[in-house]
Amino acid sequence: MDPASLDTAIAQLPRHRVGFYPTPFHALPNLSHTLGVNLYLKREDLAGPSAISGSKTRLAEFILGRALEEGVTHLITQGAYLTNFGLQLAAACISARITPILVLTRNVPQHGHLGEARGNYLLNQTMGVETHVIDVDGDIWTDLAAGARVADTIARRQSELEAQGRTVTVVGAGGAHPDGFVAHAQTFREMLLQSSDLGVELDFVYHTIGTGTALPGMLAAKLSLGHPVRIRSISINSYDEDSWVNPGTLVDRTRAVLETLGGPVPDDAVIRAELDIDQRFIGESYAVASAASTAAIRELARSEGIFVGPVYTGKGLAGLLDHARSGRLPAGSNVAFLHTGDTGNLFEIPEVVGAIGA
Incomplete structure (x- = not known):
């Protein structure tokens, strides 16, 4: 598929525009000098509509485009109480005059009972978003009882609204929805155009992978265009074959x-061969600070005056830094890091943020 055909295919899809695109793409000269690679940042954290944003805004645009066509009045999603997708979807829904509802979980053994509203949860409260917080005792993706409580809450609220004549759409955690996966094909195209404008041919694209909503679109665009850049994913949760999101899930979504x-679809083995997921930077658990991510947040801030977040982007950046220093990234490589947001979580509890001020 040629680039023009790819652009046309994306442009024809239903979409409710919320963010400011293309998002910036720029060099990180100080950190590049330190690492011995040419490092660039793709700024999905600046997507809008507010100052605290991220890559989920793109997903929301395509999800809402379809929802508006179908007359949806309410949109329900789930996630951790500090969810980035929930925040960005809620903001996008408000702009589209669709009512967002968030069903959130809080891992009490890790984070304690919810007290003072902070971080993304505070921002959701400021927007007046309807939220339902469910205390859980572990990982919701492996705790079947906790998962059932979340599903029951969503089903009950959906039934109540539909009995009132409302039209409701339920979106999976992190924006896992068929209408949204295509969004980051556009992100990939923007990076290629913006790097070309700088006279740079990218060798690697790094990003943080959690619910697996960004990689399918980027990978589909790479395969459609036949571009040689290698995409490397740093995970913040397990990506084993039996995990709730796994390599097979990514292949299916791609x-x-x-x-x-509308382009050619290669064999599954071809898609699977493109997956390069490093699981060494998860730390103790999802949404728990690690020494490596805390150090990465500090290093970028002190090198460039730019912030990444503790739940997602800090761990992804930690992986990139390790790859550069261990030689997995060849010296002189042109490397883009996809900053997917998460900066609101810098104002969360210490167990999430870590000792970034040390």
């Missing part, structure tokens, strides 16, 4: 995006 774009 294939679906390719079908949406």
Whole structure:
């Protein structure tokens, strides 16, 4: 598929525009000098509509585009109480005059009972978003009882609204929805155009992977265009074959995006061979600070005056820094890091943020 055909295929999809695109793409000269690679930052954290944003805004635009066509009045999603997707979806819903509802969980053994509103939860409260917080005792993705409580809450609220004549759409955690996966094909195209404008041919794209909503679109665009850049994913939760999101999930989502774009769809083995997921930077658990991510947040801030967050982007950046220093990134490589947001969580509890001020 040629670039013009890819752009046309994306432009024809339903979309409610919320963010400010293309997002900036720029060099990090000080950190590049330190690492011996040419490092660039793709600023999805500046997507808008507010100063605290991220890559989920793109997903929301395509999800809402379809929802508006279908007359949806309420949109329900789930996530951790500090969810980035929930925050960004809620903001996008407000702009589209669709009512957002968040069903959130808090891991009490890790984070304690919810007291003072902070971080993303505070921002959701400021917007007046309807939220339902469910205390859980562990990982909701492996605790079947906790998962059932969340599902029951969503189903009950959906039934109540539909009985009132409302039209409701439920979106999976992190924006896992068929209409959203295509969004980051556009992100990939922007990076190629912006790096070309700088006279740079990218060798690697790094990003943080959690619910697996950014990689399918980027990978579909890479395969459609036949671009040689290598995409490396640093995970913040398990990506084993039996995990709740796994390599097979990513292959299926990538294939679906390719079908949406109308280009050729390779064998699953070809897609799977593109996956490069490093699970060494998860730390103790999701949404728990690690020494490596805390150090990465400090290093970028003190090198460039730019902030990444403790739940997602700090751990992804920690992986990139390790790859550069261990030689997995060849010296002189042109490397883009996809800053997917998460800066609101810098104002969370110490167990999430870590000792970044040390």
